[in-house]
Amino acid sequence: VVSALWGALLIRVHSNPVSSPVSGPPRLVSCGSSQSSALSQSGGSTSTTGIEARSRALGRRWCPAAIMLLALVSLLSCLLPSSEAKVYSRCELARVLQDFGLDGYRGYSLADWVCLAYFTSGFNTAAVDHEADGSTNNGIFQISSRRWCRNLTPNAPNVCRMYCSDLLNPNLKDTVICAMKITQEPQGLGYWEAWRHHCQGKDLTDWVDGCDF
Template identity: 75%
Template structure:
């Protein structure tokens, strides 16, 4: 016949049993066991809240992009945009694109402007995160299918691809307020004059 179990139930049922060394040393009582139990207790790790982490990553990516920033000269940009095939794209001249880049970013690939609604305008063409790129906000449409930080690269490939997608829309370059106010309907020959294209 088995003797009934008496005494208080073990509170640390999920914890491993004390090591044989502790249980065999008659003098190593409860304090050694509680020390071991504390060492097995899950430690609380401090992580910043998700929004803080996203803000940190966004800031870090902007700083990295800024370290690679390039401010183009007028003719240098005209030559690069010509190589990407923007001359005559959707009925717009190369001068239209150069004028747009000047009045949106001052030819700066790392330009970022923050809007009141929390969105950002990014890169040499100041493409907005509300609709066109992902700024660590999964709810935005991201029609260009790229991160906004990709638009800050000095090589311009992503910025040009996204700008071309915007220009395919019914408004063309009129999608940019800067182009409507400063470039549309004006003689823009000076923007590419003397550039040896």
């Protein structure tokens, strides 16, 4: 998308050039500069002071190319957060979750959490799964917007008191806070179908084996 916009910008600049004379390199200038030059060369009864005033007013107008450049910069700033997505390695995630105090939380081992993260998101902090009802499952633990976070659905519960986009942050702080609240429910980690099917009652030592804590 960015490449396409940049290409369109270059085409726009070359097809409607507003640049300095041929002797110098092309540069973006305000739209009013060429018009003010033409005014200063024209005859008539208009006073020099009036022409200068009009030139200054015109000089404050932006060229379409300059507006496109500003739009491109704004788009890039919007896209930057997506570049923060992170896919953890097994041991890297285990260390982070241990630092957040999940090892032994509510009776669940660190391996339980690592196993859960793998089978829900593949350790991807930016994972988002869209359901048929319009809800989403978000982040490394695929936390649902039906109850736990605020999405676009109005009047939906927001037990974790955060936006679902907060659960996509690679530092995992909000994700861990929300996951702890979910685990306080009677089901515990059983809330997650992936944990029940792939992790519950199994030997999970391999999930943290060889990790340096």
